Amino acid sequence: MIEWCSSAEAPRFAELVTSFTDKIRKLGPNPLKAKQAVTA
Secondary structure (H helix, E strand, C coil): CCCCCCCCCHHHHHHHHHHHHHHHHHHCCCHHHHHHHHHC
8 A cells, every 4th residue: 555645744654654664563574584594
């Protein structure tokens, strides 16, 4: 999902970044990164 905010919307930007970060944390660790470490 793409969100837009202008440079004058600092509170909106902070809200978007917080939401984005929460979604990524819920995904958990990248399973491909663990596989890469084993094969490297």
